[in-house]
Each structure stands twice: as C-alpha cells, then as structure tokens.
Amino acid sequence: MIATDARPSNLIGAELAEIDTPALLIDLDAMERNLRTMADFFADKPAKLRPHAKTHKSPIIAHKQLALGAVGITCAKLGEAEVMVEAGVDDILVANQIVGRAKIARLMGLLHHARITVAVDDAANLRDLAAAAGAQGVELDVLVEVNTGMSRCGVEPGEPAVTLAKVAADLPNIRFRGIQAYEGHLVGIADEGERAARVAAAMAPIVATREAIERDGLPVGIVSGGGTGTFALTGTTRGFDEVQAGSYVFMDGAYGTVGGVGGRFAQALTVLATVISRPTADRAILDIGRKTLGTDQGVPFLKRFGRSDDVTFEGFSEEHTKLRVAGPARDLRPGDVVEVVPGHGCTTVNLYDRYVAHRRGVVEAVWPIAARGRAQ
Amino acid sequence: MIATDARPSNLIGAELAEIDTPALLIDLDAMERNLRTMADFFADKPAKLRPHAKTHKSPIIAHKQLALGAVGITCAKLGEAEVMVEAGVDDILVANQIVGRAKIARLMGLLHHARITVAVDDAANLRDLAAAAGAQGVELDVLVEVNTGMSRCGVEPGEPAVTLAKVAADLPNIRFRGIQAYEGHLVGIADEGERAARVAAAMAPIVATREAIERDGLPVGIVSGGGTGTFALTGTTRGFDEVQAGSYVFMDGAYGTVGGVGGRFAQALTVLATVISRPTADRAILDIGRKTLGTDQGVPFLKRFGRSDDVTFEGFSEEHTKLRVAGPARDLRPGDVVEVVPGHGCTTVNLYDRYVAHRRGVVEAVWPIAARGRAQ
Numbered sequence: 001m002i003a004t005d006a007r008p009s010n011l012i013g014a015e016l017a018e019i020d021t022p023a024l025l026i027d028l029d030a031m032e033r034n035l036r037t038m039a040d041f042f043a044d045k046p047a048k049l050r051p052h053a054k055t056h057k058s059p060i061i062a063h064k065q066l067a068l069g070a071v072g073i074t075c076a077k078l079g080e081a082e083v084m085v086e087a088g089v090d091d092i093l094v095a096n097q098i099v100g101r102a103k104i105a106r107l108m109g110l111l112h113h114a115r116i117t118v119a120v121d122d123a124a125n126l127r128d129l130a131a132a133a134g135a136q137g138v139e140l141d142v143l144v145e146v147n148t149g150m151s152r153c154g155v156e157p158g159e160p161a162v163t164l165a166k167v168a169a170d171l172p173n174i175r176f177r178g179i180q181a182y183e184g185h186l187v188g189i190a191d192e193g194e195r196a197a198r199v200a201a202a203m204a205p206i207v208a209t210r211e212a213i214e215r216d217g218l219p220v221g222i223v224s225g226g227g228t229g230t231f232a233l234t235g236t237t238r239g240f241d242e243v244q245a246g247s248y249v250f251m252d253g254a255y256g257t258v259g260g261v262g263g264r265f266a267q268a269l270t271v272l273a274t275v276i277s278r279p280t281a282d283r284a285i286l287d288i289g290r291k292t293l294g295t296d297q298g299v300p301f302l303k304r305f306g307r308s309d310d311v312t313f314e315g316f317s318e319e320h321t322k323l324r325v326a327g328p329a330r331d332l333r334p335g336d337v338v339e340v341v342p343g344h345g346c347t348t349v350n351l352y353d354r355y356v357a358h359r360r361g362v363v364e365a366v367w368p369i370a371a372r373g374r375a376q
Numbered sequence: 377m378i379a380t381d382a383r384p385s386n387l388i389g390a391e392l393a394e395i396d397t398p399a400l401l402i403d404l405d406a407m408e409r410n411l412r413t414m415a416d417f418f419a420d421k422p423a424k425l426r427p428h429a430k431t432h433k434s435p436i437i438a439h440k441q442l443a444l445g446a447v448g449i450t451c452a453k454l455g456e457a458e459v460m461v462e463a464g465v466d467d468i469l470v471a472n473q474i475v476g477r478a479k480i481a482r483l484m485g486l487l488h489h490a491r492i493t494v495a496v497d498d499a500a501n502l503r504d505l506a507a508a509a510g511a512q513g514v515e516l517d518v519l520v521e522v523n524t525g526m527s528r529c530g531v532e533p534g535e536p537a538v539t540l541a542k543v544a545a546d547l548p549n550i551r552f553r554g555i556q557a558y559e560g561h562l563v564g565i566a567d568e569g570e571r572a573a574r575v576a577a578a579m580a581p582i583v584a585t586r587e588a589i590e591r592d593g594l595p596v597g598i599v600s601g602g603g604t605g606t607f608a609l610t611g612t613t614r615g616f617d618e619v620q621a622g623s624y625v626f627m628d629g630a631y632g633t634v635g636g637v638g639g640r641f642a643q644a645l646t647v648l649a650t651v652i653s654r655p656t657a658d659r660a661i662l663d664i665g666r667k668t669l670g671t672d673q674g675v676p677f678l679k680r681f682g683r684s685d686d687v688t689f690e691g692f693s694e695e696h697t698k699l700r701v702a703g704p705a706r707d708l709r710p711g712d713v714v715e716v717v718p719g720h721g722c723t724t725v726n727l728y729d730r731y732v733a734h735r736r737g738v739v740e741a742v743w744p745i746a747a748r749g750r751a752q
Contacts, residue, residue, distance in 0.1 A: 020478035020752045054694065076695045096695065097652040099663070099711050102396035121653055122710050152696055153653040153661050184693065276473040277497055277529040285529050287475070291726045292751045296666050296692075316672075317560065318430065318722055319452045319472065319751070320528055334498050335475050346694055350667045351726070353749045373729045375668045375695070376396045 014363045017337055022292040023272040024352040028359045030268035038248050039068035047235045050074050052246025055346045057371035059087030074244040078103055079374030085114040093117045099125055108136040117141040119180045121155050123167045133173035142168050143180040148202045150185040157205035165213045178222035181206040187229030192259035199233040207239035229258050252345035254298025270303055270339035275332050284332050286321040294347025303339040305329055390739045398668040399648040400728040404735045406644035414624050415444035423611045426450050428622025431722045433747035435463030450620040454479055455750030461490040469493045475501055484512040493517040495556045497531050499543045509549035518544050519556040524578045526561040533581035541589045554598035557582040563605030568635035575609040583615035605634045628721035630674025646679055646715035651708050660708050662697040670723025679715040
C-alpha cells in the first residue's frame with residue numbers, strides 16, 4: 001500500500017514505514033499516558049487544569065482532556081476558540097486580548113454559543129468590549145492580565161491591576177472573574193530548584209494582587225497561569241485556581257530537558273522523515289526543514305538514537321535537515337525512514353494539516369489539525 | 377464591513393484597515409514590478425529564468441512568471457509540483473531528490489501529465505527511478521546535483537559527478553539533462569564584491585564539471601543554480617543555463633539588506649498585524665509571532681517606520697511580537713493596524729492559507745496559497 005498526503009483515509013491500518021514523509025505522528029499510547037498523568041496530578045488539588053489547545057489545535061484531543069476532568073480549554077486565538085466551539089467545547093479561556101472591531105464582533109457572536117473568557121489589560125479595550133456585549137445582549141467574562149515578569153502583555157501587579165479590575169467590575173455586560181498571570185519566561189528553566197524559587201518570587205506579587213482586589217470587595221474566582229514546566233509549582237501555589245499547561249500532551253525536545261518535567265511525560269509527537277541523501281560518510285540529509293519542523297526552541301533528536309552523540313543536528317534549511325552521523329547512525333541510507341522528536345512541539349504542529357495517530361506502529365486514525373492556520 | 381478569515385470573498389474591495397489580522401498581504405503593484413524587473417534582466421541573457429515556486433506556492437503567480445518569459449517553474453517538493461501541474465504548469469524542475477516508494481510512484485504518475493525534471497545524487501536512487509519509469513513507460517529527466525560548497529545534498533564536482541552522469545545516461549527511461557548546483561550559502565552575503573568573488577570561486581568547479589561531462593560525450597543541456605541574491609552573478613556565468621531565484625517576487629527583510637539586490641526589488645509582502653497591548657510607554661505587543669511570521673532569517677520591520685530606530689523587534693513568542701518603541705512609534709495604540717515586512721518571506725508564506733492581494737490599499741483578490749502544507 002502506498003499512502004500519500006492526498007488520500008489520508010488510505011492510511012488507516014498502515015505501518016509507519018508505509019507512510020509518505022514528512023508526516024506528523026502521534027504515539028497514542030504515549031499521549032494517553034501523558035493526559036492521564038496530568039489529570040491525576042490535578043485530581044486532588046484545589047487548582048484545576050484548563051489545558052492549552054494551542055499545542056494540539058485538535059478538538060478530539062480537547063474532548064479527551066475534558067473527559068479526564070479538565071474544567072475547560074485554553075486557546076491563544078479567537079479563531080482556535082471558534083473551531084473548538086464548533087466541535088462542542090463550551091467553556092474556553094482565550095488567554096489574550098481581543099482587540100479591534102472585526103474580532104470583537106466575532107467574540108460577541110461566539111458568546112451566544114459558549115462561555116468565553118478573555119484577557120484584558122487596557123481600559124479602552126474593556127469599554128469597547130462592554131459596548132459590543134451590550135449591543136448583543138451578552139455577558140463577557142474577563143481576567144485582568146498581570147505581568148509576572150515576562151513583560152509581554154499585562155498590567156503591573158498591585159495598584160494598576162486593582163484599578164483595572166474595578167473598571168471591569170463597574171462596566172455593564174462585563175463580569176470581572178479574576179487574573180491571568182502566565183510565567184512563560186520561567187517554564188523552561190532546566191534546574192528544578194531554581195525554577196521553583198523563581199516561580200515563587202514571580203507569583204508572590206500576583207497572589208498579593210488577588211488579595212488586594214478581594215480586600216476592595218471584588219470576588220476573584222480565577223487566577224490562571226502555569227505551563228508544562230511549572231504546573232506542579234504554580235498549580236500548588238495558594239491563590240492559583242487554574243493551570244493552562246499545553247505541551248505536556250505531546251512533550252518535545254525542549255521540555256524533555258526540564259528537570260522534574262521531562263521524566264514525567266513521554267515523547268508522543270514525532271515527525272516521520274526520509275533520508276534523501278548521504279553525500280559523505282558523515283553527512284545525512286532529511287526531507288524536513290523549517291517548513292516542517294519547529295526549530296525555534298529546543299534541540300530535536302532521532303527517536304531511534306535518542307540524545308546520543310551518534311547524530312548531531314547541524315542545520316536546517318527550508319526543506320532540509322543536515323545531520324552529522326557517527327557510529328551506527330552511519331548505516332542510514334537514502335530511503336530510510338526515521339522519527340524525529342521536534343525541539344518545539346507547538347510550532348511543529350502549526351505546520352501540518354493532519355495527525356497520523358498510531359498505536360504501537362499501526363495507524364489508527366488520521367485527525368485534522370482543525371485549528372491550524374486559525375491565527376485570527 | 378467586517379471581513380473575517382472565514383469569509384474571504386467579503387474582502388474584495390475592502391481597505392486594509394477593514395481586514396482582520398493577522399493577514400498576509402501582497403502589494404500587487406510592487407509584485408508586478410518585481411516580476412518585470414527580473415524578466416527584463418533575463419530577456420537578453422543566454423541563461424533563462426525558472427523561478428522557484430517555494431516562495432509563493434501559488435499557481436496564479438507561477439503563471440504570471442511564465443507569461444513574462446520564464447522557461448518553467450522550480451519546486452522544492454513533489455507535492456508543490458502536483459499543485460502546479462493541476463493548475464496547468466507543464467514544465468517543472470523539482471530541485472530535490474525523490475526518494476522512497478510512495479514518492480517515486482507519485483512522480484511517475486505526474487510524468488503522464490507534465491515534464492518533470494528531478495535532482496539526483498545517488499546511483500541506487502537513479503536505478504529505482506529508472507525501474508519505476510520503465511514500469512510506467514515514461515521518461516524522466518534528471519539533473520545530477522553537485523556540491524557548490526553549501527555541503528547539503530549533491531556529489532562532489534569532477535569525477536564523482538561525471539561518474540553519476542554516466543550512470544544516469546546509461547539507464548533506460550532516464551534522460552541525463554545536466555547539473556543542479558545551488559549556492560545557497562552565498563546568496564545572503566551582503567557585500568556585493570565579496571559575494572561576486574565567492575560565487576565565481578564556487579562555480580568554477582561546476583563549470584569544469586560540465587566541461588568534463590561534455591568531453592566524455594554526454595551533452596549537458598541545463599546547468600541550474602542561483603538565487604535572488606546571486607541571479608545577476610550565476611545568471612551571467614558562462615556555462616550556466618537556468619536560474620532558480622524565488623524570493624525576488626516578494627523580497628523580504630533579509631534580502632533587502634543584500635547589496636545590489638535589495639535596491640532592485642520592492643517589498644511586496646507584508647503581514648498585517650494589530651497592536652493588542654501597550655503595557656508600558658516603550659513596549660508594544662503585536663498579534664503575530666512564530667506561528668504567523670517567518671523568524672528564522674533576517675530582521676522584520678514596520679513598513680510605516682522603515683528600518684528606523686523608533687521600532688526595535690525585541691522578541692517573538694508563538695502568537696506575540698514584542699516591540700520597543702520610541703519617538704513617533706510611541707503613538708501606537710491598542711487596535712492600531714500595522715504592516716510588518718517579514719525577515720524571511722518563504723517561511724512566512726508557509727504559515728498562511730491565503731494572500732490578500734491589494735492595489736494601493738484596496739483589496740483586489742484573495743488567492744489561496746494552494747501549495748502550502750504540500751511538504752510531501
């Protein structure tokens with residue numbers, strides 16, 4: 001059987017060696033273990049899991065997370081949330097600001113079909129949202145985004161956050177629900193002790209801000225933060241209610257080296273690639289590159305050789321990966337198929353239209369990456 | 377009018393400020409000038425232009441290039457070539473090795489519908505191709521890929537290349553047509569004099585290899601190389617027949633700084649982005665990031681401010697770009713829409729499903745990026 005990109009239904013029942021490359025594979029056993037491991041962690045914690053769907057962009061995986069106890073789904077983009085709502089997900093945090101007339105109109109439309117919470121960090125934006133919600137007769141839940149030290153979006157902790165919370169609480173058709181505080185600059189710190197200390201230091205002002213808002217008489221229902229690198233830290237910080245980890249579903253090369261995290265989850269996502277050239281004894285070229293592998297973070301590796309020195313990733317071009325090979329990796333020949341664990345899962349998934357999901361090497365499902373490209 | 381991603385036909389006639397973001401824009405006047413500038417250069421040269429479609433992945437743009445005199449189209453991937461053939465392009469160089477049973481079967485199928493030339497650098501691969509072509513009763517044109525010093529795919533110049541050319545020429549159903557020799561490691565050298573010297577040094581062994589093959593009695597019809605940074609060098613090197621430049625159609629931030637190249641072509645590709653947060657006086661956040669902007673090469677800039685110091689790109693996350701703003705850029709407000717010239721056009725295009733093509737700010741067409749995702 002020859003299975004090509006254009007005829008994905010032909011793939012069911014195929015073995016990996018029969019799949020044309022590049023292809024994005026999910027090891028279902030590994031993914032299901034990852035989903036259970038994270039669900040089990042939060043089963044007895046006060047904080048709850050709201051997994052970030054930016055990693056998988058797939059409604060069927062979101063539903064698996066909800067079935068295991070997640071309180072809802074996090075999305076990065078309104079377009080991702082639209083895809084999830086269309087697939088029956090009904091409680092979504094869009095963990096970003098929704099700005100501009102076109103997007104606000106789409107958000108209001110979506111509110112008729114699901115509960116959507118958004119991040120806010122600007123009073124004028126809040127007034128725009130309130131006016132649009134009023135015109136549509138809907139209520140919008142908002143989290144005030146507070147800077148954890150990542151210094152991306154968000155108001156500063158303390159008085160600026162309290163002030164914006166009051167603006168939100170006073171506006172019609174807006175429900176102030178709490179705080180978003182994502183420590184994205186800390187999730188990748190390899191050393192577990194250093195990471196714990198930095199998270200504690202970063203989150204203290206966030207928790208103090210929560211308390212200040214509550215002292216002002218505004219109930220705070222949700223403080224949301226945390227990633228795959230910090231779920232066990234932020235997720236056990238008193239005053240945090242929700243964790244928005246995403247990458248754990250698949251893991252990746254970057255998180256694999258993060259202490260206390262890499263060992264808990266299995267590498268469930270690989271890119272199937274073909275050796276297309278062996279020009280010298282120590283050089284092998286794969287048919288993947290920057291258009292098929294997220295190369296912005298972490299170091300990829302070949303699953304067969306692990307992180308051994310036998311294979312060194314020397315460089316990427318758009319459609320090529322250059323490997324330096326030694327030892328047994330010198331036996332790689334043109335036509336050989338290898339599984340590459342990406343350095344960064346999220347940006348890798350964003351390059352593909354579908355997953356080829358297999359169980360112990362036999363294809364079980366082909367799933368559209370339904371929210372890929374939904375960047376608006 | 378509110379124009380969203382999901383209803384692209386609504387966009388025709390819209391002004392840029394009405395378009396939801398992120399969106400990938402083509403300035404049609406600028407693109408058409410670029411296409412004519414390159415066509416004019418080759419009009420009186422012995423070498424001909426075979427533009428690389430990996431940049432635009434769009435059949436309508438390929439047809440515009442052919443209408444202006446291009447001898448055919450170059451593709452990186454067989455999947456791109458399939459899309460082009462389906463749109464009526466009938467002479468394509470797939471500038472890479474086609475390896476593996478699934479892909480060879482697809483190539484043979486395509487040969488019934490168009491002339492396809494592929495690169496080869498391995499005798500066993502050549503024999504696989506010949507056997508498949510024989511079984512299908514088709515003839516396959518091949519170029520022997522020769523290393524220019526980029527050290528990616530390709531045999532070494534001289535004897536190894538001559539030997540492989542003979543293998544190709546002796547095989548049934550294979551037509552040896554010539555050499556592919558792409559100097560990708562030189563196209564981005566900023567200094568024009570240094571670039572010229574390096575190209576001359578790299579191409580001398582290629583031309584000598586051509587002559588050695590011809591001395592052995594094998595006619596060499598095509599020696600193909602060159603990119604947007606070297607079209608005027610490689611394209612005027614005696615012994616070169618075809619240039620496979622691609623990026624010139626749109627230009628980008630990286631090529632914009634390459635001496636003698638940036639000034640010839642206009643920036644025709646931009647990403648329309650929204651300022652979603654202004655957390656501090658000197659920080660502005662855009663709603664684009666590594667999932668919507670090719671950040672692997674070059675430095676992007678805001679079209680409105682050019683390469684001025686008023687805007688510094690400080691960092692990218694998946695869906696955010698962090699700008700440090702000074703001077704008049706401090707007036708940027710949440711909701712403002714800006715055009716970003718990407719550092720790397722090719723990897724940016726690869727992230728989008730469609731172009732919004734405008735003429736002087738009024739949308740004229742929405743074109744699918746038909747070969748996006750066709751990485752197989």
